[in-house]
Amino acid sequence: xxxxxxxxxxxxxxxxxxxxxxxxxxxxxxxxxxxxxxxxxxxxxxxxxxxxxxxxxxxxxxxxxxxxxxxxxxxxxxxxxxxxxxxxxxxxxxxxxxxxxxxxxxxxxxxxxxxxxxxxxxxxxxxxxxxxxxxxxxxxxxxxxxxx
Amino acid sequence: xxxxxxxxxxxxxxxxxxxxxxxxxxxxxxxxxxxxxxxxxxxxxxxxxxxxxxxxxxxxxxxxxxxxxxxxxxxxxxxxxxxxxxxxxxxxxxxxxxxxxxxxxxxxxxxxxxxxxxxxxxxxxxxxxxxxxxxxxxxxxxxxxxxx
DNA sequence: TCTTGACCTAAAGTTATGTTTAGGTGATAC
DNA sequence: GTATCACCTAAACATAACTTTAGGTCAAGA
Numbered sequence: 001x002x003x004x005x006x007x008x009x010x011x012x013x014x015x016x017x018x019x020x021x022x023x024x025x026x027x028x029x030x031x032x033x034x035x036x037x038x039x040x041x042x043x044x045x046x047x048x049x050x051x052x053x054x055x056x057x058x059x060x061x062x063x064x065x066x067x068x069x070x071x072x073x074x075x076x077x078x079x080x081x082x083x084x085x086x087x088x089x090x091x092x093x094x095x096x097x098x099x100x101x102x103x104x105x106x107x108x109x110x111x112x113x114x115x116x117x118x119x120x121x122x123x124x125x126x127x128x129x130x131x132x133x134x135x136x137x138x139x140x141x142x143x144x145x146x147x148x
Numbered sequence: 149x150x151x152x153x154x155x156x157x158x159x160x161x162x163x164x165x166x167x168x169x170x171x172x173x174x175x176x177x178x179x180x181x182x183x184x185x186x187x188x189x190x191x192x193x194x195x196x197x198x199x200x201x202x203x204x205x206x207x208x209x210x211x212x213x214x215x216x217x218x219x220x221x222x223x224x225x226x227x228x229x230x231x232x233x234x235x236x237x238x239x240x241x242x243x244x245x246x247x248x249x250x251x252x253x254x255x256x257x258x259x260x261x262x263x264x265x266x267x268x269x270x271x272x273x274x275x276x277x278x279x280x281x282x283x284x285x286x287x288x289x290x291x292x293x294x295x296x
Numbered sequence: 297t298c299t300t301g302a303c304c305t306a307a308a309g310t311t312a313t314g315t316t317t318a319g320g321t322g323a324t325a326c
Numbered sequence: 327g328t329a330t331c332a333c334c335t336a337a338a339c340a341t342a343a344c345t346t347t348a349g350g351t352c353a354a355g356a
Contacts, residue, residue: 021345152332164332166313173313
């Protein structure tokens with residue numbers, strides 16, 4: 001199965017210009033072109049794109065993804081490097097998730113805070129509630145959000 | 149308690165230039181200055197900074213944080229707006245967490261993949277294992293990573 | 297035949313989030 | 327008294343990751 005750039009764009013919801021940009025950056029290995037220079041994407045390229053999306057969301061830079069793709073092109077001799085990269089990236093993601101949880105706790109607290117303020121028609125009352133008098137789960141969220 | 153910009157920078161691990169940048173962008177409400185123009189940070193400014201950090205990690209732009217701070221300055225009449233903002237942001241964070249989980253599954257799979265390849269000294273063998281023959285938890289990670 | 301649509305390139309432009317630079321003030325330490 | 331800090335500003339610079347623009351090819355349909 002072969003896909004044009006437009007088809008891939010729709011399929012994976014990535015703009016055409018982004019796809020060309022990734023190609024220019026060297027993120028695809030041996031991306032096929034037909035006689036008149038038109039890109040032909042195969043399943044392996046789609047899989048590369050799914051990986052790019054994943055690595056980007058893990059906080060990796062395009063340059064490093066490019067380096068990884070270069071390692072892939074060198075074959076078995078770079079297996080350890082690639083493994084190390086993924087181990088490092090796993091740590092990054094776990095760190096990110098912890099931070100996001102803290103963020104969620106802060107936001108959960110704020111949601112409760114403003115819902116209460118909205119009922120009261122003022123911030124004054126809720127602002128004065130001491131931490132230990134907050135509803136239990138809100139207190140927990142607040143405290144989790146405020147640990148260094 | 150009062151803090152200089154340098155103290156705040158160390159305390160919250162944010163560079164001095166970033167703090168000045170945030171101030172220029174209007175993220176602090178009534179940040180005090182002494183007679184010679186030197187910034188004096190108070191506890192409320194530190195709390196603002198913690199909130200900024202949190203909102204940034206939730207994916208909010210500086211401009212929107214600034215708008216929020218403006219609402220704060222308008223007092224009780226903007227409580228609903230602020231509540232809506234946090235509700236929206238909560239959804240954003242929940243979406244982000246789902247994406248990160250998917251990312252983590254992909255990376256977990258890749259870690260296993262390259263650890264196996266490393267033992268084999270080649271990718272060839274592991275590459276050929278069909279999904280349903282993978283170790284159970286790896287199979288689960290793979291599948292979770294590949295659901296649209 | 298002509299026009300439309302999907303593709304192409306190279307290069308310039310955009311946006312967000314800072315950082316760096318160059319030049320200046322004012323208190324304190326040697 | 328002069329050198330060194332820690333602070334200040336305005337403005338230029340940096341970087342990543344795209345997007346837009348301007349100009350061109352090529353095949354298919356009216």
